[in-house]
Amino acid sequence: MADQTDTAARTDAPRATSNRSTTPHSDAFKEYISSNWAERTDVLPPAREEASFAADRRARLSAKYPGKRLVIPAGRLKQRSNDTDYPFRAHTSFSYLTGWGSDSEPGSVLVLEPHAGGGHEATLYFRERAGRDSDEFYANPEIGEFWIGPRPSLAQVAADLQLATLGIAELDRVIGSVDENTLVVRGADPELTTLIDAHVEAAVVEAEDEAALPTIAFSPAEGERDEVDESALLDQDLSEMRLVKDDYEIGQMRLAIDATRRGFDDIIADFPRITGHERGERLVEGVFNGRARADGNAVGYDTIAASGPHACILHWTRNDGPVVPGDLMLVDAGVELDSYYTADITRTLPVSGTFSPEQRMIYEAVREAADAAFAIVRPGIRFREVHATAMGVIARKTAEWGLLPVSAEEAVEPQNQQHRRYMVHGTSHHLGLDVHDCAKARRELYLDGVLEAGMVFTIEPGLYFQPDDLTVPESFRGIGVRIEDDIVVTATGAENLSVQIPRTADDVEAWIARSRP
Template sequence: MSSDPSAPAADARPASEAADASRTAEAQDLADRVNNRSHRPASPAFRDFVASGWDSSPLEDVAPLAAAEWTPARREAVSARFPGERLVVPAGALKVRSNDTDYRFRAHSSFLHLTGLENDSEPDALLVFEPREGSGHEVTLWFRPRAGADTEEFFSDARYGEYWVGARDDLASMTVRTGIATADSATALDAVTKDLGSVSVRVVRGADQTVEAQIDAAREQVAADLEASHAGDDELQQFLSELRLVKDAHEIDQLRHAIAITRRGFDRAVAALPAAPAHARGERLIETSFESAARLDGYGVGYDTIAASGDHACTLHWIRNDGRVHPGDLLLLDAGAEADSLYTADITRTLPVSGAFSPVQARIYDAVLAAADAAFAAAAAHTSRTVLFADVHAAAMEVIAQRLHDFGILPVSVDEALSEAGQQHRRWMVHGTSHHLGLDVHDCAQARREMYLEAELVPGMVFTIEPGLYFKRADLLVPEEFRGNGVRIEDDVLVTDDGVENLSADFPRTRAEVEAWVRELAGGA
């Protein structure tokens, strides 16, 4: 192979020059070596030229976010719960996916709930509640504002520079959007760690390790009890999680929007069924058909899509989606679109790939549907009696146990299975029937048991109802014709003054409706 004639030979340099070059390479900071792949201009002439001739007008058409009307009440509730204390709610930092590329940013849900920010806003930001003398808090959103073209960040910072990632808000425009006073985050850590000997500080942990470390270091300097401090941090996160248990009107509207996007994605997935069996990764074809709608109409998916065919439908969190789709299979599609506001839907439908359920598949499907109907009825009864969140699950389990008994599969009586000492029916449905839904697909996860499972249903709660039955191919305790079939039916439910509303009622749900759906969009597949 011939060499580049313009390149010097390896041994053409004097030994001393080669040694100097080697030492220079060794001295280069390891983190900076990523820049060896490209030529970054650094001359004074370039720096002067690149900083000139840019329109530096303030951002135009800045308007309050849709949530800005609702977030003051949320922040006021936090302020009232923790009087006299400094509260720090980080958005979180960018997370490296590989080498020098990051995952798409998604802020911590507590930060989103209290600021109303959307999409990929706002890495490294902090929402800080500073106690006022007397009562209440001054709330400030500390974030990294737009850097002018006369700064090096503008053209050289691939994470934050406007040349690389587009225009960012300045302090004034962010205040308009959120209704919150703003400050440059360059001095935020000093602001949140000052006077720790005289003011109590709580921070939401798990969002930004740098912020946590700085606060913990400041606590150690004043000889604070770290164990007690961390318990206080947990109490803040618990309250912020429980604050989302009852949704306001804006949140409910956003969930409706996410569900509407999800319906369009399901239609795309159903329409793709005929092509799936011919593809070596038919499950992934279904997955990507759904996710195209989620990304086109919303921010993306709220969680990893489950597109599970045949025996894979019996693996509860099957997200690999690399299997084949065979005629005669049931395909379980568990998917949810995330709106630009980052509220997510969570819907599951089980689809007959060939357009019709077999007799055994129909028996399984109808059993799961009956369990879901029983759960709906239990939730709706809150208008006439006290209904706990756990009662919804119990109602579904009564049906599941009875149907397994009717199938001849349950090894004990229904009553024994439903007892605390039994639970044999749970072999075929080990997950819960419901979870809260909102900014997180499993929303309010840090809430106390008495505020979650043991809580009374009240208007404004939004949760799923999602019973299932899963008969794994390797399960020798069920008849052979049941094996390899998994069914889940999942809807998103709003508790109302009059009962409950199925927010996903627009999705085909009964066996006949699902078969008609497949026939209409997939031509019978």
């Protein structure tokens, strides 16, 4: 990695230190590096496909908040170590409302300014690219072109996203005018949120009749909220808007799932190398991550590559164990596209290519639970019924195997739940821009919500028999199985978007047989 600069003229690069070699800053150098560059010509891109969908989303949000100024930050770079940062990922709400994904600029802010007659005007503020007459393009390691590559112009982004754009310096005017009618997505950019809070508080103090003002949002340290926190409602509304996906979103989910299928193919094809390495789980992770970078932006979450008893650890992401023939390999992974939409798929694979009798019995029980849950999905049922249906099968199977101290019918009673020892997690979660999407939605619209066409969620039952669990036969211990698919609710039922990734025990064995060299 190239060394960073430390010059008096540098701005917004606070982590460069005096212990580094520095960019020259003599007058002769500055004059020479600023001259003899080819003239830039802005080629304006066509509007991206998502632009019209994002405009519709903004219009829906606008209708919920008449007269309110809405501030939706993208967020900023997060430090990984010293002067290196994590790859930037814009806040989900920002991407949802702008259509800007992996190519978004850190520090950007979307502002919806209310019109007196109703509605809002949307403006995107971001740091426009520096001219060659400044030192930013060569001397700033966080945003300079010599360090991170070309950045788009205001005109290019405006054409791409079909949004009005202004330079980030113009945001000062907005911040200076905020009042009790300004709401901000609070988790996206803590520094900006603190600044806006201070201006809102000042506006309240200056008001002639403080008691008559509408409810406002302070940061938690500033005191208890007497009534509803409208900024929390903004987060909630944005989560709930995403519960039903539009056509663009469903199309992106299909593409993410297709890429994820190719990632699973890659893993199986590389099994000989994976099983020959002492940390074969790391190789599984690496192979899948390679596909995610080739066909998308990244992985949508840390890949779970859990072999043998590690499959009984629900969120095993250390991925440092061997992959041993005879064991099962549980892979929970998803490709995130440049639009940030992600898949979330789990398949459990016999490393040797065939299931043992016990492995097959457990695997097929999990598949039966998944199939039973999928069979009831249709508009009008409640989301929690999907989980209840899957758990009914889990209870029945574990009771048949003699693992429960009560009958299956008794186990599913709320006061019992003994079968949950072998599957403590839920069966489903919404999926989209976040792998656990819509997380701030109200319970009555999520867990207790009624399914609608366009909702996308997972179905992912499992059975996990810990290596030291004395309630199960010794031959079961250390076996963990999960099957996870991504489902979209249709007008008349549901579609399993990931059904082309083999699911039955027979199909999985055939998949491994034909994929190996």
